Every structure is written in structure tokens, then in C-alpha cells.
Amino acid sequence: MTVVPITLDAKPETLLHQVRWLLEHCADHRSVTVISGEAERSYSVGEFFHHAARYAHALDAIGASPGELVVLILPQEENALFGFWGAMLLGAVPSMFAYLTDKLDPVRYYDSVRKLVQHANARFVITDTALFDPLSAALDGLAVVISADTLQPGGDPAEYLARPLPQTDSIAFLQHSSGSTGLQKGVMLSHRAVINQLASYGQAIELAPDDVIVSWLPLYHDMGLIAAFIQPIMQAIHLVLMSPTAWVRAPQILLQAITRHRGSLVWLPNFAYNFLATRIRDSALDGIDLSSLRAVINCSEPVYAESHRVFTARFAPFALRESALMTCYAMAENTFAVTSSQMNKIPRIDRVDRRRLAEERIAYQTDGDAFEVVSCGTPIIGCQVRIVDAERQTLPERSIGEIALQSDSMLSGYHNQVEITAAALVDGWYFTGDMGYLADGELYITGRKKDLIIVGGKNIYPQDIENLLNDIPGIHPGRIVAFGVDNTDLGTQDIGILAEVDDPADLEGEGRAVIVRTIRSRIAQSTDVSARYVDLVPLRWLIKTSSGKIARAANRDKYFEAQKSP
């Protein structure tokens, strides 16, 4: 092959038509290598779908039918990959959920899975031996749970591909993105949308058959699911996959895998640039060679120029080319990418007047006190971007406003959420809630959805955290605020919490300790992220807006200002 199979000129009808094509034309190609501890296991395209067929067989046997939702709750290894495609082979609609980690409180975790399964109306869940019993108990009467570890052999991909295949507008799979209601929203993506995205984004990054994608990204987020799973499988490109938990513990394993497999494409959230640059010992970099990297793509949280600088400074001696740095603005609602910077061109850095940006909401370039905004590039083919004001009227170049988009790879809607879908999609446009501006056709992001906190690429809605803490004894109900605090060391955000206490005695000593301890452990065990700043304040300390809501950013600023003065 000289080009990848899915291009703007060659679009299959559905992902299953593409599976059929792959099995006919490149069954022997290397498809996936899974890294697990010291071990590596590789699968050809043919082997991959043969394993996937076992899951189709098992799901078929328990009565799953085309169009039905199948939830996968599995560690990031083969079972999750095969299970996802097994459900697809059957025409069912798979969705990846996050697996239980050793930090989460199991009771809260199973409860959240139950709520999700109930709301999504999912009748089939695939998990492993470890979670089989507790999930079966938690989902009793709601869903049939099967264990990936006890599947019997059986099923052949040809058998399923011979059945009537889905329509191009059928839902291919669901991506669960976090929502502000405490319940995750299932983004429904059609076969057509996913294929359009693969064709357009493949063109933007000049995807080639000899590319090798190396990834630790979780598969329950759009970046991991699309860029580093669906894309390589469908485009017959070698994927080298490891788990996020293994990577956080030993970030060098990503670089070692790139070196070993001559990796050419990597997607990372911004914090990972700082994490890789600052948390690996020199001795762990022996033999690292990054010369094969064609692109390192920064996506899914705000891009900082400084993060790119520390990353290139640390890894240039290991043959990383600065021109490999790329950016991308993406979201599950557009399948994945909305914009992409140009291949082999360092993303433009716009130096804008900080004061006028804040006061006039216009990005004037300056040589003085500047705020550096890194370009996210231009819209990919098939995607249009507008910047709009509060009345949704289009704004001129360099004016800050909400980013709206229209494309041929947009969501079909949110699963079982008619009202939320109607509010988000207006006249074919999706209003993202993110803020930014356009200049020379390139998109610059200046702020995310209102008050949204992005911790290491993970979206955290402050209202979810506040609701979680509201019933803690000693805290005045409703008088609690969660906000994001920029962490320049890691190039991401931290979570800060302030709560008013009823009894002034609780501001010090054991009273304070009990409340602070409860806040911290509850966040850690329910969300898998930790709060970096937690403090208690007296009654009526928190600032409210004129409408009576607690102002998050204003309270953050007041708190840190107060910390400065003695």
C-alpha cells in the first residue's frame, strides 16, 4: 500500500465494510502490539478480528442484538480492544467505561456504574474476573454481565460480516464524556461521522501506511479512542499500546516503546510534555532515540508554549525534531479533531496584549506584556468554525467569543438526552462553550467551558465536586466552591476547594483536620483525581454573584490574595 485505505476519495460505507476490506487485503499486517509490564504481545489484522469474533459470539449467545448498547469495563489490554470490536461485529454499540482503580472507593464506583448503565439503558456489560461478582451484584436486574476471562472459543469474523451490515447513519459507538450533571453524557457517533473524521484528519496529519502510533492514552476519552485506537485499526497502521497507569508510574516506557518500534505519531495532553520532561531520570533515558517521530500532537487541554519549550529542550539531545510538535483542538462531539496545525511546521505562537485581551476581549498583538497563545491550526476538511458573541452572531477576526462548529463528523446526539441534544445543536451548529478567536484562518483557544477544570487532560466540572462535598458535617450546605488553579510546573490545572464552616472552632485544630480529611478523601475516592488546595473559611467569607451563585474565579483570586498578605 502506498496510501492509507480511508481517504477523502475512498470512504467505506461503514466501519464494518472497512473490516471486511481489511480482512481481504491486509489480514497479515501487524495491527496491534500490547505492552504489559515486561511483556509485549502482537496481533495481525486477521488475528485481531478473529479474537474480536469470540466476543461477538458470546454477546450473540446472551441475546445482544444490533443497535444495542454494550458497556466494556476492562483494564487497558487486549480484552478491551477485542471486546469493543466484537460488539461492533455484531452491529451492537460498544462504549468504554473507566475501570476501577486502587484509589477509587469501590462502593461509590459501583454505584456510579449502576447509575450510568441504568440511564443509558444498557443491557450487556463485559468485565473481567476481578469485577465480575461485584458488578453482577450492582447491576442485578439491570444488565447481563459477562467475564472476558471465561469466554469460550467460537465465532468467525466472516460469519458476522456476512450478516446484513449497519447503515452508514447507524450509531457505531458511544463515547462517554463527563457532564456537569454528575452523569456522563454518551456521545453517539455514526459510522458516517467516524469515517469522515478518519478521512479528513488522516489528510491533515498526512497519515501513511508505514506510520506507527504509540500511545498510553485511556480508551474512554476521545483522544485515546479515536486517534490511538479506531484510527490505526481502520487504517491498518501499527498501534503500540500501553496502559495509563503503567505510564504514570514510569513515563519513560512511552519513549522506550517509540525507540523500539520506530514510533512516528504520538498524541499527548499538555501536562504530559512537562511530566515527560521533568519526571524521568537521566539514567532511564539510555538508548532513547526519538528520530522516528514525525509528529507529537498536543491535544485535549490548553496548550502552553512553555510546555513545548521544556519538552524540546529535554529531548532534542535524543533526536526529537522541534518541527515534530503539532497541536490539535478536538472534542468527542466532533468524533475527535476540529482543527490541526500543519505537519512539519512549528505551531504559530501569538503574542497578545494581556490587558486588552481581558478588558476589550480582543487579541491585539504586542511586543510588550504579552500572553502567549499557541495556535491550534486550521479546521480540518469538512469542518467549519465560527466565533460568536452571546447572541450567537459571528464576530470579526481576533475578537474573543464562543467557538461554534459545523462538520460532517459531528455527533448524532447525546444518548437518551433529547433536551441536552437540542440545547447543544442549533441549526446544525454545535456550540462548544469554549472561548477563542480566529486569526489568519487559525484557531486560538483562550478559555474552556465556563469554570471547567482540566486536570491532566481529564475534564472536571466544579459543580460535580461541590455536590459531592455538600453533605459533609460542619460545612455550611451550599457554601462550598471548587475551582481550577493553574499549575505551571506541570502545564495543567489543579483543583482548589474552599468551604465555609458553621462553627468557628472548626477553622483550626482537630475540627478542621476532620473536615479537610473528609473533603480530600471523598474527592480522591470518587473522581480519581486529588484536590491540591483545600481550606476552610468562616461563614459569609465566600463571594456570591448578584444572582446569588458562588463566584468560583473570584473566590479563588480572593483566597490566593489573602494567602500572600501576612
Added chain:
Amino acid sequence: MKDQIRTYISQQLSNDPKYIFTDDEPLISGGWVDSFDLTKLAVFIEETFGVHFADPELTVDNMDTLNQIVSNIEAKLAR
């Protein structure tokens, strides 16, 4: 040693010097130290006490309390 680590965590990682950890209080599952911090803590321990933790050792099971951390360091020093 224990107090040095205690001070480092409360000043550098959890940003709450007012709060005094007990020796067997869960630090990671308690939300004081997150998974990104573990590599940082390992570097602090290496620089301060000359003890190296291999990455696979940096788990909740191994490093969740001050007592666990200190006994792991002492075991390595005794070798």
C-alpha cells in the same frame, strides 16, 4: 526521616502545612498525594536519603502511608 518526609509532603505536595499527618494515614487514597506526585516523591527520597525506588514500586499498596514509605526506605538501606 519520618518528619522530613511528612514536612515535604505537607509543604510541597498537599499545600497544607496546618494539617499534621499521622504515621499510618492513607496519603494517596486519602487524597493528599496524587499519582503524578509519586514520581516527585521518589526523586525527593532519592536525593535526601540516597534510596532509589524502581517505578513499579510506586504503587498505592506500597507507598500509601508514612510508615510504609519509611519501612521501605529502611529495608533498602539495610541491604
